Amino acid sequence: MNVKILCQLFVQYLQLEKNSSQYTLGSYEKIIEQFIAFMEQQEITSFSSVSYSDVRLYLTTLHDKQLSRRSVSKHISCLRSFYRFLMRENVAKDNPFALASLPKKESLIPRFLYKEELEQLFGISKLDTALGQRNQALLELLYATGIRVSECCNLKLNDIDYQIGTILVTGKGNKQRYVPFGKFAGKALQTYIEDGRNKLLINGNSTEDKVFLNFRGTQLTPRGVRVILSKLIEETSITCKIHPHMLRHSFATHLLDNGADIRSVQELLGHSNLSSTQIYTHVTKERLQKVYNAHHPRA
Structure with missing residues (x-):
């Protein structure tokens, strides 16, 4: 199935079955679109062809863009959930993001007003x-x-x-x-x-x-x-x-x-x-x- 169609089906799944907010839907859709662009650059034709080494390379590109730890964690969590959906739909046999570890959270004190x-x-x-x-x-x-x-x-x-x-x-x-x-x-x-x-x-x-x-x-x-x-x-x-x-x-x-x-x-x-x-x-x-x-x- 076309990778972009699968992305839309996942967004519909989040909306109907998980009752996710519009903010989450938009954010997850954007992340998956970025991952699809990465796949096209690497000439990966299907989600089932993505390996753990591809995941590590993808995470390296995120670090090169100087994304915060929180943003990297969000990418991993989103794509991990996406692959669980693909496995449920028998599109992928395994989850290459399952082994990806989340970066340690930055211990930032929230800025508040006195x-x-x-x-x-x-x-x-x-x-x-x-x-x-x-x-x-x-x-x-x-x-x-x-x-x-x-x-x-x-x-x-x-x-x-x-x-x-x-x-x-x-x-x-x-x-x-x-x-x-x-x-x-x-x-x-x-x-x-x-x-x-x-x-x-x-x-x-x-x-x-x-x-x-x-x-x-x-x-x-x-x-x-x-x-x-x-x-x-x-x-x-x-x-x-x-x-x-x-x-x-x-x-x-x-x-x-x-x-x-x-x-x-x-x-x-x-x-x-x-x-x-x-x-x-x-x-x-x-x-x-x-x-x-x-x-x-x-x-």
Whole structure:
């Protein structure tokens, strides 16, 4: 069977049977297409003809491109899953990626924003404009809940419960969870939805049920959120680059710094494995100073 057709069948399998997100589907399809290009360069005509030595050569090309360990691991995991699918469909007899070892994970501490930096961000938006109200609600909600940018963009009006202060979030694999939000996020959301959002709807579709809209009155995209945050950070004295996940990092770090237990933070973030949450168990300089001052007799 044509290699590109097999790639499409695998993507359909992930979508229908594994309920994978659109992000995962696009990422895996791109990786397999890159591997197909490698096969064409090596004059390998079928997936069943790929050997372990071919896999090692492919991984060498990834390292030559200076891909991060995380990206290389993603390539291996994707192609390993792809070959399991090919074996199930009797297209390949064995899995040449089964012996490929995943690179050791880089122990990087997630970049987060300090409270002083967040206060600067929260004071930037012009609350007398529709876009300013939207930006404020966006910032407050991302930090108050720690939700992913895709989850934020897909949030619907009916997902917000102001009475008990929670939102219903649909995460990876369409798994749903309730996440609470505080009074600052609640006030910012109500102001935006009752005023600014209605003004934005004039330019678009009045039946749009997504919470966050762009200036055209249609659903805001994750890329649009990144652009908004980049423009906001330029108006502050903060020197680092910002991305939506940084607010998620800040949410988790500040919760743990203030005594929240890791299992609760795991549930709030929507992590399937505790190991994903453990990257936030680093301590900030501020917390170290507080511990030192509170417990050292000569502080």
